[in-house]
Amino acid sequence: MTSKYETEPKGYTMTTVMQEAARCLLCEDAPCSKACPAHTNPAKFIRSVRFRNVKGAAETIRENNALGAICARVCPTERYCESACTRAKIDGPIDIGGIQRYVTDMERKENMQILHAGKENGMNVAIIGSGPAGLQAAATLRQKGYGVDIYEKNAKAGGYLTYGIPEYRLPEAIVDYEVQRIVNLGSNIKYNVAVGKDITMDDLKAKYDAVIVAIGASAAKTIPMFEHNICTESAISFLARAKENKGKLDDLPDNVLVIGGGDVAMDVVTTLKKLGVTHVTDMVYEEFSEFKASKKELEGAQKEGVTIVDGYVPTDVRQNKVTFKHRKIDSEMTITADKIILAIGQKVDADGLNIDIQHNEIPFRKVRFHTKDPKVFATGDIVDGDKTVVYAVQKGKEVAEEIDRVLGGQDND
Amino acid sequence: MIKKDLSIDSLGVHFENPFCLSSSPVGNCYEMCKNAYDAGWGGIVYKTLSPDHFVIDEVSPRFSQLTKEDTPFVAFKNMEQLAEHPMAQDLADMRRLKKEYPDKVLIASIMGETPQDWTNLAKLVTEAGADMIELNFSCPQMTSHTMGSDVGTNPELCKTNCEAVKKGTNLPVLAKMTPNIMTMIPVVKACLEGGADGVSSINTVKSITDIDLDNKVALPSINGKSAVSGLSGKAVKPIALRFLQQIRSAAGLEQLPVSGIGGIETWEDAAEFILLGASTLQVTTAIMQYGYRIIDDLTNGLMHYMDEQGVDHLKDLVGIANKNILPTNQLDRDYKVYPKIDWDKCIGCGRCFISCQDGAHQAMGWDDDKRLPTFDKSKCVGCQLCALVCPVGAIKLGLVEMKPGRKGDPAKVDASTFQLPNAEN
Numbered sequence: 076m077t078s079k080y081e082t083e084p085k086g087y088t089m090t091t092v093m094q095e096a097a098r099c100l101l102c103e104d105a106p107c108s109k110a111c112p113a114h115t116n117p118a119k120f121i122r123s124v125r126f127r128n129v130k131g132a133a134e135t136i137r138e139n140n141a142l143g144a145i146c147a148r149v150c151p152t153e154r155y156c157e158s159a160c161t162r163a164k165i166d167g168p169i170d171i172g173g174i175q176r177y178v179t180d181m182e183r184k185e186n187m188q189i190l191h192a193g194k195e196n197g198m199n200v201a202i203i204g205s206g207p208a209g210l211q212a213a214a215t216l217r218q219k220g221y222g223v224d225i226y227e228k229n230a231k232a233g234g235y236l237t238y239g240i241p242e243y244r245l246p247e248a249i250v251d252y253e254v255q256r257i258v259n260l261g262s263n264i265k266y267n268v269a270v271g272k273d274i275t276m277d278d279l280k281a282k283y284d285a286v287i288v289a290i291g292a293s294a295a296k297t298i299p300m301f302e303h304n305i306c307t308e309s310a311i312s313f314l315a316r317a318k319e320n321k322g323k324l325d326d327l328p329d330n331v332l333v334i335g336g337g338d339v340a341m342d343v344v345t346t347l348k349k350l351g352v353t354h355v356t357d358m359v360y361e362e363f364s365e366f367k368a369s370k371k372e373l374e375g376a377q378k379e380g381v382t383i384v385d386g387y388v389p390t391d392v393r394q395n396k397v398t399f400k401h402r403k404i405d406s407e408m409t410i411t412a413d414k415i416i417l418a419i420g421q422k423v424d425a426d427g428l429n430i431d432i433q434h435n436e437i438p439f440r441k442v443r444f445h446t447k448d449p450k451v452f453a454t455g456d457i458v459d460g461d462k463t464v465v466y467a468v469q470k471g472k473e474v475a476e477e478i479d480r481v482l483g484g485q486d487n488d
Numbered sequence: 489m490i491k492k493d494l495s496i497d498s499l500g501v502h503f504e505n506p507f508c509l510s511s512s513p514v515g516n517c518y519e520m521c522k523n524a525y526d527a528g529w530g531g532i533v534y535k536t537l538s539p540d541h542f543v544i545d546e547v548s549p550r551f552s553q554l555t556k557e558d559t560p561f562v563a564f565k566n567m568e569q570l571a572e573h574p575m576a577q578d579l580a581d582m583r584r585l586k587k588e589y590p591d592k593v594l595i596a597s598i599m600g601e602t603p604q605d606w607t608n609l610a611k612l613v614t615e616a617g618a619d620m621i622e623l624n625f626s627c628p629q630m631t632s633h634t635m636g637s638d639v640g641t642n643p644e645l646c647k648t649n650c651e652a653v654k655k656g657t658n659l660p661v662l663a664k665m666t667p668n669i670m671t672m673i674p675v676v677k678a679c680l681e682g683g684a685d686g687v688s689s690i691n692t693v694k695s696i697t698d699i700d701l702d703n704k705v706a707l708p709s710i711n712g713k714s715a716v717s718g719l720s721g722k723a724v725k726p727i728a729l730r731f732l733q734q735i736r737s738a739a740g741l742e743q744l745p746v747s748g749i750g751g752i753e754t755w756e757d758a759a760e761f762i763l764l765g766a767s768t769l770q771v772t773t774a775i776m777q778y779g780y781r782i783i784d785d786l787t788n789g790l791m792h793y794m795d796e797q798g799v800d801h802l803k804d805l806v807g808i809a810n811k812n813i814l815p816t817n818q819l820d821r822d823y824k825v826y827p828k829i830d831w832d833k834c835i836g837c838g839r840c841f842i843s844c845q846d847g848a849h850q851a852m853g854w855d856d857d858k859r860l861p862t863f864d865k866s867k868c869v870g871c872q873l874c875a876l877v878c879p880v881g882a883i884k885l886g887l888v889e890m891k892p893g894r895k896g897d898p899a900k901v902d903a904s905t906f907q908l909p910n911a912e913n
Contacts, residue, residue, distance in 0.1 A: 097557035103838025
């Protein structure tokens with residue numbers, strides 16, 4: 076039997092997706108489409124579903140978003156398209172993510188090949204990192220006829236999609252499928268190659284017409300008092316282990332304390348519960364009114380029975396005992412746990428890449444995506460803007476457009 | 489719970505309520521009819537009996553449906569013909585039903601091939617205890633051209649068969665009409681001349697619901713082939729109401745007893761048929777989809793409607809809408825009425841704008857910044873398409889104006905009937 080950790084929620088059927096699509100008001104100048112950071116145009120693909128043209132719907136999604144099946148599952152739609160949905164003024168927004176998942180599932184079942192490589196223009200681009208921004212940049216560049224090599228330091232592509240987001244939210248098979256599409260476009264992924272270590276930045280600059288740094292924020296942040304605590308693991312380390320082992324972790328105790336209140340923290344606590352941990356306590360810096368995690372993920376965690384305490388900061392740790400103080404009221408509590416997981420954010424590890432990083436982003440420049448080196452571009456989470464998959468996709472598209480503008484490849488379009 | 493008298497007399501027969509099963513798969517044997525009576529149906533038109541020499545041999549599968557968005561059974565197509573039990577068994581079932589349910593109405597539906605068949609069948613069902621006989625001149629999927637809807641489009645044949653029936657019975661006789669005809673009136677009149685006492689209308693509409701796009705065959709596919717056959721369900725209701733009006737507005741037929749059939753699902757559908765002149769009602773498709781239990785809301789809903797209307801007897805509602813349906817050339821064309829937008833209700837979806845731009849007269853505009861429709865009265869013709877497409881009922885009928893050069897007082901235009909079907913109040 077598939078474990079809870081490995082089970083995705085049920086998707087729509089033809090009948091139920093039609094019910095949802097029929098709720099859509101098919102607005103003039105639809106606000107949902109304007110609110111999609113990746114311009115995925117939900118109004119158009121929902122209209123296609125309503126008029127029973129699922130293949131047309133798949134084209135609309137895929138042509139705008141090389142990771143359409145992934146975004147369908149992990150995009151915090153409540154913050155983007157669904158927040159703008161006119162139907163919310165009657166009852167609730169259309170489940171746009173759910174409809175997108177149905178359409179991309181059908182695209183997969185029908186084995187549709189929507190994106191095609193452009194005529195080769197003789198120029199080549201190296202991309203460092205195969206997270207969502209790197210993958211989308213590769214897809215866009217391939218469609219424009221650039222040769223693309225992706226350098227991935229890990230054994231699998233996808234970055235946080237593969238090593239972070241839990242299986243029940245984003246099955247690895249879906250990521251593999253989307254990566255394969257991009258490989259099928261002619262992108263070449265070089266696995267287990269760390270730029271700055273196995274190959275130098277100068278080598279890349281010599282070999283390619285442009286280099287894109289799409290490394291994301293892959294290192295865990297910590298708090299000094301936890302640095303040498305043997306009971307503590309970082310969220311990204313825990314999530315990666317869970318994903319790699321399909322949830323089969325044999326070192327899980329019965330009482331885990333998690334610190335952090337973002338989407339990553341929600342992934343951690345929900346995963347712990349799904350893996351059978353009885354007591355999962357999440358201490359969160361923000362109060363609920365200022366919560367960072369998406370409502371959907373918070374609700375998922377609450378549904379699993381996670382104890383979430385808001386407004387507390389850790390003040391002391393002794394082995395497995397952590398003392399917290401409320402930020403605003405006079406309140407203190409000490410929690411003893413068998414394991415502590417820190418989910419307080421990530422930072423950029425750009426060692427050996429010779430690229431300026433300040434506060435986990437490249438310095439702001441008037442023309443986005445440029446670095447101090449005219450040949451080196453940046454994209455994804457190290458560029459200003461939201462740190463969500465859908466934003467990474469859009470930044471991936473935009474950095475490819477910018478490179479195309481600089482290199483003049485559009486002459487071949 | 490509300491209690492109103494739903495009983496009605498038609499052709500000398502007393503119905504405890506006007507709701508009957510129509511002659512179809514839903515009343516095909518003793519057990520089914522018993523269950524329907526127990527559920528509360530007032531009458532049953534037992535599935536059509538035919539002479540034993542006409543062999544009923546059905547196809548499989550035999551149904552298909554028309555859908556829209558997520559709505560199934562918008563219309564329903566069937567290829568079933570008549571009762572397929574040996575006639576003796578059906579007659580025994582009818583006898584037993586009448587004995588156990590003496591106060592419920594049992595109508596026998598029959599279909600013969602020759603006048604002699606019709607006489608014999610009439611005799612047999614009369615002996616079995618039926619209260620009334622319905623003549624099936626209208627089944628569109630018979631395998632013989634001397635039976636079914638081909639007969640129902642031929643006034644002479646209908647008259648001859650009615651005469652034959654009358655030789656075999658003294659019971660009241662309803663002739664069941666086919667809608668697959670431009671006008672029913674010559675057929676209705678021929679049936680009455682032949683001795684029929686009233687009509688049932690309508691039987692199913694000849695149809696093809698859909699084509700299997702891969703196999704290039706209509707549905708249902710019977711070993712790779714299909715055929716035109718009868719359509720029923722909600723989508724045929726407008727056609728049924730139109731024929732009902734045609735019959736009841738024909739000279740000399742204004743008081744003709746009619747059993748109304750065609751897409752009845754709700755008490756509202758039922759009330760519509762009654763207002764247009766049906767005194768009894770027949771239902772199949774909704775039962776096939778939902779079961780006999782729909783009778784609960786048909787009867788209860790109709791009682792509440794009578795209560796709202798201040799009516800104690802159902803007969804007082806029969807046909808009172810006929811006079812308000814006129815030939816198009818007799819309608820008042822002197823005024824127009826503009827839409828009125830309730831800005832508190834408007835959610836800014838722009839559907840009125842889209843429909844007015846592409847399907848009407850470009851009176852509705854669109855303010856991009858405010859995301860709200862605008863209205864140019866000078867272009868508006870008062871068609872009210874905008875009100876029909878509004879998903880929140882924010883558009884109502886507003887200002888009434890006489891057309892240039894026309895006489896009349898806008899205030900005297902009867903605004904009480906300005907009810908739009910989707911307006912949520």
